[in-house]
Amino acid sequence: MQFLKHFTHRITFTTTFSLLFLLHTTVSPY
Secondary structure, eight states: OHHHHHHHHHHHHHHHHHHHHHHHHHHOOO
């Protein structure tokens, strides 16, 4: 269960980071 929890947390973190990165690139291309 600990592994699954860590795996889900990592996926959530990666998705959030990707969304923030996309938002940043859309707002400011530089």
